[in-house]
Amino acid sequence: MKENITVIPRHGDSFKDKLFLPAIYDGVKVTFKHLFNNVTDINAVDTLEYPEEQPRDITERYRGLHRLTHRSDDSIACVACFMCSTACPSNCIFIEAIERDDEKDEKMPKSFFIDTLECVFCGYCVEACPCDAIRMDTGIFSLTGNSREDFVMDKEQLLSHKGAFGEENSCARD
Amino acid sequence: MSTLSIVIAIVSFVLGALLALLTIPVLVWLERRIASLVQDRLGPNRTNVFGFRLGGVVQSFADVVKLLLKEEYYPSHIKTGRWLFMLAPVITFSAALLAFMAIPFADTILVDGEALRVQALPIDYGVFWYLAIGAIGVLGVIFGGWLSHNKYALLGAARAGSMVISYELPLGLSILSFIITYNTIDFNAMVQWQSGTFFGFLPAWGILVQPLASIILIVALFAETNRNPFTVAEGESEIVAGFMTEHTAMKFAMYFMGEYVAMNTASAVIITMIFGGYQIPWVSTEMMLQNFSTFAIALMVSVPVIVFLLIKWMRKNNTVRPTVSTDGGRNFETKVLSIALISMTVLIEVILLYLMFFADSALANSITVMLFQIVVFVVKLMLFNIFFILIRWTVPRFRYDQVQHLGWVYLLPLSLLNLFITAIIVVGVT
Numbered sequence: 389m390k391e392n393i394t395v396i397p398r399h400g401d402s403f404k405d406k407l408f409l410p411a412i413y414d415g416v417k418v419t420f421k422h423l424f425n426n427v428t429d430i431n432a433v434d435t436l437e438y439p440e441e442q443p444r445d446i447t448e449r450y451r452g453l454h455r456l457t458h459r460s461d462d463s464i465a466c467v468a469c470f471m472c473s474t475a476c477p478s479n480c481i482f483i484e485a486i487e488r489d490d491e492k493d494e495k496m497p498k499s500f501f502i503d504t505l506e507c508v509f510c511g512y513c514v515e516a517c518p519c520d521a522i523r524m525d526t527g528i529f530s531l532t533g534n535s536r537e538d539f540v541m542d543k544e545q546l547l548s549h550k551g552a553f554g555e556e557n558s559c560a561r562d
Numbered sequence: 563m564s565t566l567s568i569v570i571a572i573v574s575f576v577l578g579a580l581l582a583l584l585t586i587p588v589l590v591w592l593e594r595r596i597a598s599l600v601q602d603r604l605g606p607n608r609t610n611v612f613g614f615r616l617g618g619v620v621q622s623f624a625d626v627v628k629l630l631l632k633e634e635y636y637p638s639h640i641k642t643g644r645w646l647f648m649l650a651p652v653i654t655f656s657a658a659l660l661a662f663m664a665i666p667f668a669d670t671i672l673v674d675g676e677a678l679r680v681q682a683l684p685i686d687y688g689v690f691w692y693l694a695i696g697a698i699g700v701l702g703v704i705f706g707g708w709l710s711h712n713k714y715a716l717l718g719a720a721r722a723g724s725m726v727i728s729y730e731l732p733l734g735l736s737i738l739s740f741i742i743t744y745n746t747i748d749f750n751a752m753v754q755w756q757s758g759t760f761f762g763f764l765p766a767w768g769i770l771v772q773p774l775a776s777i778i779l780i781v782a783l784f785a786e787t788n789r790n791p792f793t794v795a796e797g798e799s800e801i802v803a804g805f806m807t808e809h810t811a812m813k814f815a816m817y818f819m820g821e822y823v824a825m826n827t828a829s830a831v832i833i834t835m836i837f838g839g840y841q842i843p844w845v846s847t848e849m850m851l852q853n854f855s856t857f858a859i860a861l862m863v864s865v866p867v868i869v870f871l872l873i874k875w876m877r878k879n880n881t882v883r884p885t886v887s888t889d890g891g892r893n894f895e896t897k898v899l900s901i902a903l904i905s906m907t908v909l910i911e912v913i914l915l916y917l918m919f920f921a922d923s924a925l926a927n928s929i930t931v932m933l934f935q936i937v938v939f940v941v942k943l944m945l946f947n948i949f950f951i952l953i954r955w956t957v958p959r960f961r962y963d964q965v966q967h968l969g970w971v972y973l974l975p976l977s978l979l980n981l982f983i984t985a986i987i988v989v990g991v992t
């Protein structure tokens with residue numbers, strides 16, 4: 389048993405430690421250095437002046453607001469397969485399908501709603517989609533509205549969002 | 563009593579009230595800005611009146627409006643002692659405010675052979691006044707906590723009581739050492755004593771003459787003002803807001819402001835007793851009055867330098883990074899403030915020139931010296947307040963039994979020892 393016991397040395401028994409003042413002096417030195425540097429150059433403070441200054445650290449992997457992608461001829465890429473709404477853990481994707489008439493695929497969504505108040509921005513819908521039709525690469529991180537209805541995105545709104553990182557069209561449908 | 567002496571008495575009273583009351587918003591702002599700058603944040607810097615944000619100090623006035631308009635909530639479970647519950651914050655606040663009134667802002671001024679004190683209350687027993695009135699403040703804390711009928715508030719009040727017995731004795735004994743050294747209980751006479759020199763070259767400031775008593779005084783006053791590292795009467799993590807848990811709106815604001823007034827008063831007492839008060843080192847009031855033209859020239863050189871540095875600092879720091887889309891009128895504000903500062907400097911220069919060459923009135927000279935001393939006092943006061951705030955953001959809190967231990971086991975014997983040594987030396991010298 390004895391060899392399993394680790395004795396942790398106790399600090400604070402020396403005269404210098406008991407005096408407190410040297411430690412306080414050291415502490416004040418640190419805080420004063422920060423204060424002095426920041427007072428003499430306020431712009432060195434690495435604080436984002438939001439909203440005048442927008443975040444600079446949104447990467448391609450950031451899950452922002454959703455968008456529906458287009459094909460190269462600007463028609464909708466979604467084939468209304470319901471994969472995304474099935475995968476969605478918060479059941480907030482509402483799709484109604486109709487037959488497609490432009491000979492590209494059999495189906496397309498008549499209406500496509502995402503209730504962003506329910507959405508947890510998990511990205512499962514993006515993973516589930518076989519057609520690369522839904523993406524979260526808009527870089528939009530703040531959504532405001534005056535009523536609950538404002539937060540329910542319809543098909544037109546989702547199609548109007550632009551990708552923020554160069555890839556505009558669906559990579560799986562052309 | 564001449565008219566002028568009445569004017570000076572009124573002016574010093576108003577000045578005392580203003581210095582105590584107007585510093586509250588400034589101190590609240592300083593606290594928040596310094597806290598954030600120490601932690602590499604920006605702090606409140608947006609509230610403005612017509613684009614004038616003055617570094618964010620306008621925020622405090624917005625806060626005052628908010629506190630005034632808050633709902634006055636009265637806890638229904640408090641059945642007895644309601645009037646004392648309401649009165650408690652007022653006790654704390656007014657005790658701190660009254661204690662400040664005995665502080666001299668400048669040396670006594672001679673008007674028609676009459677020596678007038680430049681302090682809000684012209685009394686010559688300032689130290690006793692401070693000790694007597696300052697100690698009442700904690701009664702408000704204890705009453706407020708006790709009558710809240712709330713376990714957190716009661717615990718806070720009990721802790722405040724335990725604080726009093728830990729720091730009052732060392733505080734009194736260290737002040738006694740100063741009284742023996744300076745041989746007076748008058749704050750103004752203490753400052754005059756400190757304008758001399760010590761060992762021939764050191765300024766005879768209390769901190770150099772009585773280092774141990776000075777440290778004990780500073781520690782005890784930190785405890786008296788209930789500031790970090792001695793904030794035991796309140797503690798978010800243990801007893802919510804402590805004694806003021808049940809106090810709302812202006813009742814809370816009274817406690818809150820009382821804390822800042824107490825801090826301001828403590829700073830004033832500390833600089834008056836151990837940092838030479840309104841004096842600048844090595845220079846006494848008589849020296850300034852006798853060599854008035856030298857003093858005026860020194861002032862005329864140093865004021866533009868200070869203003870120049872201030873404007874330079876403002877031009878560099880009242881800006882935003884280039885990545886920020888708008889500077890929110892900071893550029894305009896800098897320009898207006900620069901013009902105001904420069905015209906003020908010119909005015910001061912003109913007045914000083916006039917005093918030096920054309921007017922030959924001793925009274926005008928002594929009023930100039932008085933104004934200068936008031937400015938020195940305010941600058942020192944603010945510097946020490948900044949030190950108070952810096953300590954708060956540096957040192958973690960003590961447990962309240964640790965404070966008692968510190969007070970009784972270390973500070974009390976040390977201050978007694980210091981008292982004995984002081985007494986022996988003073989008796990030996992005289």
Ligand code: SF4
Nearest residue numbers: 476507508510511513
């Ligand atoms: S991000 Fe997640 S919660 Fe939001 S719609 Fe997609 S699957 Fe549903």
Ligand code: SF4
Nearest residue numbers: 466467469470472517
């Ligand atoms: S967005 Fe993708 S997963 Fe969802 S219905 Fe359209 S094609 Fe299917």
